[in-house]
């Protein structure tokens with residue numbers, strides 16, 4: 001098949017890990033007889049530096065006419081001034097909104113080969129297989145916000161969590177459909193004891209689950225409690241659905257189950273149009289430019305891209321199997337290896353993945 005894939009490398013380690021995922025996709029194209037046309041566009045800090053806008057129109061247009069998008073990461077200390085008039089992260093939020101990517105799928109799967117890389121006990125994490133559905137275009141990230149000057153000279157700043165019936169319905173339904181194809185359990189995470197928007201989530205998801213998914217096991221957990229349950233009983237979760245901000249925070253926490261943020265891919269999907277695929281980690285300014293970033297999250301995101309946007313299931317599985325074999329052979333980037341042991345850099349571990357492919 002022929003497919004047009006837009007690359008948004010972004011900032012920090014973004015370009016380093018994206019380049020490795022491209023090598024892997026090119027190898028897959030050769031092996032399976034496909035033609036992937038890659039088109040690299042600017043987003044984030046580099047786009048601000050070169051155009052003044054973290055999401056230039058040219059990037060939006062290219063994304064809209066693509067089959068799928070692979071993103072590295074955006075942001076970094078250079079653009080972190082809280083007084084700056086725009087930020088790299090604004091570009092990422094806008095592309096999600098422009099493309100209607102309301103569902104962010106974040107699989108949290110422990111690899112048997114990596115059980116010792118996690119700071120958590122083996123018996124707790126072994127066999128963990130969770131699929132998070134993080135709502136991605138609503139809530140605190142997109143509600144009314146601003147900063148005002150008060151008469152007494154103080155400033156008053158606010159961000160508002162807003163959700164509508166439709167926004168909650170579509171993500172809960174999508175998550176429940178996924179649960180039905182998996183182990184049949186959905187956990188909905190909110191803060192309904194305090195937040196009005198969470199009470200809407202609670203009412204709507206209860207109704208949908210009762211009327212449309214009575215066959216599924218349905219559990220509701222408050223987000224503070226979930227932060228603890230994720231570490232104490234990760235195996236008890238199948239599909240988890242939650243709002244934008246809670247999903248952001250819980251999945252970074254959950255990365256400690258497989259052992260590193262550098263292992264977690266994600267897919268952002270809408271009801272139609274191209275999907276956007278990215279690692280869940282950021283631009284990692286502390287290790288950028290050193291050639292030591294773990295590219296496996298982005299390589300696994302490329303596998304998700306092939307599966308979800310291009311329907312290339314065998315090709316996606318080939319990448320995932322290659323990654324598992326590389327880990328089984330003991331290859332580790334620095335984030336996964338015990339202190340003092342031998343590690344591979346970003347390019348070298350990708351070479352191993354290519355050998356396995």
Ligand code: NAD
Nearest residue numbers: 073074075076261262280281282283284286287293294335
């Ligand atoms: P981060 O995810 O960039 O890094 C957190 C820690 O994890 C760092 O110690 C980093 O070195 C490590 N890490 C992350 N990815 C790694 C990888 N692939 N291999 C090895 N180690 C890895 O989070 P942060 O430091 O809080 O944020 C840095 C910048 O990234 C901020 O500007 C933030 O806004 C941005 N950010 C962007 C995205 C995105 O583009 N999707 C996501 C999260 C954060």
Ligand code: IPM
Nearest residue numbers: 074075089092093248280282
């Ligand atoms: C993520 C990131 C982004 C988010 C930031 C960079 C806007 O943390 O993709 O998880 O909060 O959604």
Ligand code: MN
Nearest residue numbers: 248249252280
């Ligand atoms: Mn995040």
